[in-house]
Amino acid sequence: MTDVEVKLIESSDSDTCSCIESNATLDVKLVETTSYGSTLSATSIVGYLSKARKLVLDDFNFIQRLGNGDIGTVYLVEIKGDRGCHFAAKVMDKEELAYRNKESRAGIEKEILEMLDHPFLPSLFATLDCPKWSCLLTEFCPGGDLHILRQRQPEKRFHEDAVRFYASEVVAAMEYLHMLGIIYRDLKPENILVRSDGHIMLTDFDLSLKCDNSTSKAHLVYSSDGRRAADPTRFSFSSCILPRCVVPRVSCLHGGHKRKTALVKKRGGGYRGTLKIVAEPIDARSMSFVGTHEYLAPEIVSGEGHGNAVDWWTLGIFIYELFYGVTPFRGKDHEFTLANIVAHGLEFPCEPVVAASAKDLMSQLLEKDPTKRMGSMLGATAIKHHPFFEGVNWALLRCTKPPFIPKSFDQKEFVSSNNHHCDGNSYYF
Numbered sequence: 001m002t003d004v005e006v007k008l009i010e011s012s013d014s015d016t017c018s019c020i021e022s023n024a025t026l027d028v029k030l031v032e033t034t035s036y037g038s039t040l041s042a043t044s045i046v047g048y049l050s051k052a053r054k055l056v057l058d059d060f061n062f063i064q065r066l067g068n069g070d071i072g073t074v075y076l077v078e079i080k081g082d083r084g085c086h087f088a089a090k091v092m093d094k095e096e097l098a099y100r101n102k103e104s105r106a107g108i109e110k111e112i113l114e115m116l117d118h119p120f121l122p123s124l125f126a127t128l129d130c131p132k133w134s135c136l137l138t139e140f141c142p143g144g145d146l147h148i149l150r151q152r153q154p155e156k157r158f159h160e161d162a163v164r165f166y167a168s169e170v171v172a173a174m175e176y177l178h179m180l181g182i183i184y185r186d187l188k189p190e191n192i193l194v195r196s197d198g199h200i201m202l203t204d205f206d207l208s209l210k211c212d213n214s215t216s217k218a219h220l221v222y223s224s225d226g227r228r229a230a231d232p233t234r235f236s237f238s239s240c241i242l243p244r245c246v247v248p249r250v251s252c253l254h255g256g257h258k259r260k261t262a263l264v265k266k267r268g269g270g271y272r273g274t275l276k277i278v279a280e281p282i283d284a285r286s287m288s289f290v291g292t293h294e295y296l297a298p299e300i301v302s303g304e305g306h307g308n309a310v311d312w313w314t315l316g317i318f319i320y321e322l323f324y325g326v327t328p329f330r331g332k333d334h335e336f337t338l339a340n341i342v343a344h345g346l347e348f349p350c351e352p353v354v355a356a357s358a359k360d361l362m363s364q365l366l367e368k369d370p371t372k373r374m375g376s377m378l379g380a381t382a383i384k385h386h387p388f389f390e391g392v393n394w395a396l397l398r399c400t401k402p403p404f405i406p407k408s409f410d411q412k413e414f415v416s417s418n419n420h421h422c423d424g425n426s427y428y429f
């Protein structure tokens with residue numbers, strides 16, 4: 001194995017980004033993956049890395065620091081000798097992770113990234129490991145994050161069609177994660193990046209809950225809850241975006257859990273209602289206090305334990321922020337914010353005018369009782385058939401025209417515009 005030294009050098013100039021030099025042994029793992037958003041095909045990228053065999057950090061030019069997070073620093077890098085082949089490299093200091101007891105979080109994020117194969121989730125191309133440093137090589141998204149993009153909108157908020165577009169892609173990504181038995185727990189605009197084609201990519205999985213040792217499979221259930229019935233032909237095939245159309249092997253469903261979905265027998269046999277495909281980790285439980293204050297679900301704040309329903313609460317906060325430019329329970333400080341989340345009712349500003357269907361969706365997602373919250377039992381299936389998403393073709397989301405498409409990436413312009421704002425784009429954090 002080639003010897004390389006990996007060393008972070010912090011500059012005394014606060015406006016100068018960190019750089020990486022070399023001298024320690026690196027263990028490299030190449031990951032076979034699909035690159036959905038990159039202009040370069042996965043085959044060409046992985047093919048190059050495979051030919052390199054002894055891939056080391058010295059094979060890359062570290063161009064710009066993209067952001068600092070709780071467990072690492074992300075850099076924009078490119079392969080030496082192949083200008084334009086950009087990646088995002090998340091570099092973590094093992095000693096610091098051990099000192100702060102963050103090793104398990106870093107390990108969980110790596111495990112999750114290795115599992116993912118979805119258009120709206122990251123592609124992990126390679127992992128680089130040495131005694132001092134650990135590095136995850138993933139795709140670079142030139143469009144920044146949705147928080148920055150929202151700030152650039154008129155009145156710092158999105159119009160309804162844009163909200164529907166971004167929310168639908170988030171729902172599809174969360175559906176896939178839940179099918180894998182992963183509860184995301186950190187949805188917010190800062191963690192949603194915009195790819196070069198305008199579609200999204202969820203990032204930052206170090207706070208995610210990964211459910212292990214579960215063998216339950218997806219369930220077919222009938223719902224007769226009185227809501228608007230869906231066209232039954234739409235359930236002839238799975239409407240979620242899954243590679244190779246297979247149900248993921250990991251889920252947190254347990255056969256002993258009784259669903260609160262009524263099965264109504266009709267005359268002549270069979271059941272009356274809408275057939276739904278559900279694979280939701282409804283039995284996963286955690287007592288951890290994790291997340292971003294303004295996005296925390298009431299059950300996390302109260303410390304009574306939480307499960308999959310927290311992701312659907314954060315979806316409601318996310319949609320609210322895209323519409324109104326603020327979160328619904330924000331107080332003058334963290335303490336007031338948490339108090340509002342638990343005790344304050346949901347209110348909608350008079351301006352801007354938001355459709356009744358959107359308000360209804362947010363109200364059902366922001367139900368303080370997690371057992372009554374939309375999505376808590378039927379997951380994304382219930383949410384996707386809400387009237388707000390009327391007209392969304394879930395099977396062809398990637399063919400939908402995005403409301404914003406980043407201009408062609410120019411490395412010199414990017415570095416110049418971020419020269420004094422190295423952490424302006426919170427990539428992967």
